Amino acid sequence: MCLVFVCDEDERVISRQPAPGACPYCGGMVQAMDVESQWRFCFLPLYFKTKRRYYCSLCARRLVVQ
Numbered sequence: 001m002c003l004v005f006v007c008d009e010d011e012r013v014i015s016r017q018p019a020p021g022a023c024p025y026c027g028g029m030v031q032a033m034d035v036e037s038q039w040r041f042c043f044l045p046l047y048f049k050t051k052r053r054y055y056c057s058l059c060a061r062r063l064v065v066q
Contacts, residue, residue, distance in 0.1 A: 008040045019054060028058030 012035070019032040032054055039047040054063040 006040075006042050008043075010038045010040070012036050012038075014050065023056035023059060023061065023063065025061060026056060026059045028056045030063060031055050031057050 014034040014036050016031055016033050019030040021030050022028065023030060032052055034050060034052055036048065036050050038045055054065060055061065056063060
């Protein structure tokens with residue numbers, strides 16, 4: 001007997017806006033992105049969460065706010 005579980009995670013960018021400050025690595029402009037993540041099990045949505053992430057627009061690094 002073979003059991004197959006189909007799990008999937010989708011991430012979708014909802015919005016982008018400029019954020020105050022500069023990148024500590026290259027000095028580029030920082031962008032704030034609102035990302036919606038969605039977990040699915042057998043095509044049924046289980047979990048929704050919206051997160052704000054910060055990225056540099058020049059070097060494309062993800063920045064962590066402390």
